[in-house]
Amino acid sequence: MSTPTPRPHQRAGVWPTLRAVLWSFVGVRRRQAYHDDAGSLNPLAVVLAGVFVGVVFVVFIVIVVQVVLA
Amino acid sequence: MAAVTHDQLQGHQHGQSGLMRWITTTNHKDIGTLYMFFSFFMFLSGGVMALTIRAELFQPGLQVVQPEFFNQLTTMHGLVMVFGAIMPAFVGFANWMIPLMIGASDMAFARMNNWSFWLLPPAAILLLGSFFVPGGAAAAGWTMYAPLSVQMGMGMDLAIFAIHIMGISSIMGAINIVVTVLNMRAPGMTMMKMPMFCWTWLITAYLLIAVMPVLAGAVTMILTDRHFGTSFFNAAGGGDPVMYQHIFWFFGHPEVYIMILPAFGIVSQIIPAFARKPLFGYASMVYAVAAIAILSFAVWAHHMFATGMPAAGQLFFMYATMLIAVPTGVKVFNWVATMWRGSLSFETPMLWAVGFIFVFTIGGFTGLICAIAPIDIQVQDTYYVVAHFHYVLVAGSLFALFAGAYYWLPKWTGHMPSEFLGKLHFWCSLVFFNITFFPMHFLGLAGMPRRIPDYALQFADFNALISIGAFGFGLSQLIFLVAVIKCIRGGERAAARSWEGAEGLEWTVPSPAPHHTFEEAPVLR
Numbered sequence: 001m002s003t004p005t006p007r008p009h010q011r012a013g014v015w016p017t018l019r020a021v022l023w024s025f026v027g028v029r030r031r032q033a034y035h036d037d038a039g040s041l042n043p044l045a046v047v048l049a050g051v052f053v054g055v056v057f058v059v060f061i062v063i064v065v066q067v068v069l070a
Numbered sequence: 071m072a073a074v075t076h077d078q079l080q081g082h083q084h085g086q087s088g089l090m091r092w093i094t095t096t097n098h099k100d101i102g103t104l105y106m107f108f109s110f111f112m113f114l115s116g117g118v119m120a121l122t123i124r125a126e127l128f129q130p131g132l133q134v135v136q137p138e139f140f141n142q143l144t145t146m147h148g149l150v151m152v153f154g155a156i157m158p159a160f161v162g163f164a165n166w167m168i169p170l171m172i173g174a175s176d177m178a179f180a181r182m183n184n185w186s187f188w189l190l191p192p193a194a195i196l197l198l199g200s201f202f203v204p205g206g207a208a209a210a211g212w213t214m215y216a217p218l219s220v221q222m223g224m225g226m227d228l229a230i231f232a233i234h235i236m237g238i239s240s241i242m243g244a245i246n247i248v249v250t251v252l253n254m255r256a257p258g259m260t261m262m263k264m265p266m267f268c269w270t271w272l273i274t275a276y277l278l279i280a281v282m283p284v285l286a287g288a289v290t291m292i293l294t295d296r297h298f299g300t301s302f303f304n305a306a307g308g309g310d311p312v313m314y315q316h317i318f319w320f321f322g323h324p325e326v327y328i329m330i331l332p333a334f335g336i337v338s339q340i341i342p343a344f345a346r347k348p349l350f351g352y353a354s355m356v357y358a359v360a361a362i363a364i365l366s367f368a369v370w371a372h373h374m375f376a377t378g379m380p381a382a383g384q385l386f387f388m389y390a391t392m393l394i395a396v397p398t399g400v401k402v403f404n405w406v407a408t409m410w411r412g413s414l415s416f417e418t419p420m421l422w423a424v425g426f427i428f429v430f431t432i433g434g435f436t437g438l439i440c441a442i443a444p445i446d447i448q449v450q451d452t453y454y455v456v457a458h459f460h461y462v463l464v465a466g467s468l469f470a471l472f473a474g475a476y477y478w479l480p481k482w483t484g485h486m487p488s489e490f491l492g493k494l495h496f497w498c499s500l501v502f503f504n505i506t507f508f509p510m511h512f513l514g515l516a517g518m519p520r521r522i523p524d525y526a527l528q529f530a531d532f533n534a535l536i537s538i539g540a541f542g543f544g545l546s547q548l549i550f551l552v553a554v555i556k557c558i559r560g561g562e563r564a565a566a567r568s569w570e571g572a573e574g575l576e577w578t579v580p581s582p583a584p585h586h587t588f589e590e591a592p593v594l595r
Contacts, residue, residue, distance in 0.1 A: 023357055024357040024358075024360045024361045024364075025361045025364075025365070025397075026357075026361070026396060026397070026400075027354060027357055027358030027361050027362075027396060027397030027399075027400035027401075028351070028354040028357065028358070028400055029353045029354055029356075029357045030353070031352070031353050033353075034262065034352075034353030034356070034357075035262060035353075038260065038261055038262040050360075050364055054364050054365075054367075054368070057365075057368070058368055058390075061386055061389050061390055061393075062382075062386060064389065065382050065385040065386050065389065066382070068385060069381060069382060069385070
């Protein structure tokens with residue numbers, strides 16, 4: 001696969017990590033953004049962000065359910 | 071080519087020979103082969119159980135087996151197919167292909183790999199041997215719901231121990247795969263260059279490590295309820311049988327993805343090869359698989375709408391389940407987009423992969439229908455559900471396994487599989503599969519319950535048709551056996567790159583792959 005080389009030493013902040021995890025919930029991502037992610041994201045931060053967004057996802061559905069039932 | 075040395079080109083393996091070679095082997099290819107032969111044996115065993123079930127259901131009334139034995143057959147068919155056939159088959163593929171795909175010389179923990187496999191035959195003996203103990207095999211359904219599972223004879227104990235052993239095997243296999251993928255990739259094989267099959271297996275391995283202990287905990291609680299005076303699930307002692315269902319399905323739903331994500335990986339290797347185009351949306355696929363893995367932990371109670379739960383709970387699990395369809399839909403879209411305007415050819419592996427997309431999508435849609443709580447309460451425990459999960463597990467997992475087997479058989483055996491036999495196998499399987507399982511939707515909607523040996527007269531015609539289809543499907547699998555044996559014994563010599571459009575490191579080593587490969591890591595641009 002001919003892909004551009006990522007920049008290995010640049011660490012991503014909180015927002016790029018959250019943005020990558022949020023895109024994963026939809027399941028789509030631009031190739032270039034994915035390559036940037038692969039080069040810059042900290043795996044531990046991605047796991048923590050994944051758990052956090054998972055909890056937010058659950059809370060969001062609970063709120064929607066409460067609104068529907070009200 | 072740095073991948074192999076002269077000695078390895080001769081296919082030499084060193085050490086024990088004969089039976090002891092297979093017992094003591096730490097070679098990933100040998101262990102992969104063992105996994106696949108084991109899973110095929112279990113597939114045939116589970117298949118014989120399925121055909122006995124269908125023989126009984128050919129017409130109303132009791133003709134072939136007694137109801138008690140019928141319940142044992144439905145239970146054991148599920149356990150054998152899930153834990154003995156589908157899961158080990160995917161682990162076999164992982165063992166054979168992941169080191170070859172990432173340029174590693176072997177799996178990370180080669181001896182643990184041997185132990186992972188050799189735990190399986192004792193588990194299979196416990197499981198299949200339980201038919202011959204007093205009271206017969208476990209008969210509570212493959213889900214082993216309490217209180218039935220708390221009350222049965224020693225066949226249930228044997229099933230519990232078999233599940234413990236197979237769980238340990240799966241966890242060890244998963245740890246091996248995670249460490250191999252993360253630590254043993256060839257220089258230059260970055261995560262984002264990794265073949266999709268390795269990505270899907272990496273995420274599957276995490277799922278296995280997360281949920282197999284949950285299943286082990288659930289069946290251990292059943293065991294202590296049965297023999298050690300606890301009352302986790304015994305209402306008479308203050309326990310809660312519904313808690314068992316929650317614990318089981320917290321394992322059970324990610325398990326569904328454990329059985330389908332590697333299938334997605336296989337299909338994602340095959341479609342680009344025969345469309346002669348790179349996989350469309352590789353990044354999307356990786357993200358979609360990760361998303362499915364996370365979301366799969368938040369949907370378990372959609373298996374329990376009829377058990378009884380508050381309206382808020384029903385709505386929560388209904389919404390969450392419908393949302394998980396989004397990343398799954400992304401994948402189907404990407405496969406179709408990969409084929410779009412590609413230079414397509416339809417050799418046997420591609421036929422199976424395209425057949426997979428077509429039939430698996432039907433199973434996905436019926437899953438969405440089952441996700442709607444008011445509908446699910448109507449179709450719960452009917453043949454509609456049986457139709458749904460067979461469309462996912464047979465047309466999904468099994469078709470992908472056949473696709474992968476025909477795709478990589480040249481690499482495994484050094485010979486091209488017979489196109490005639492492969493295509494005959496495909497068309498017979500596709501036609502008989504649909505004759506078997508499509509009418510089950512109608513039976514389910516008409517109210518025929520699952521797990522019964524007898525039924526009302528109005529269901530007779532469809533059941534006769536289904537049984538004919540099932541025997542056709544079962545016998546069609548013998549074509550695969552013939553095709554594999556023929557391929558092992560001889561046939562057209564396979565080139566290193568056996569398929570014109572195939573990409574990846576596995577196609578840089580000779581066919582058959584030598585016993586040792588990539589002792590020196592390959593160089594990736």
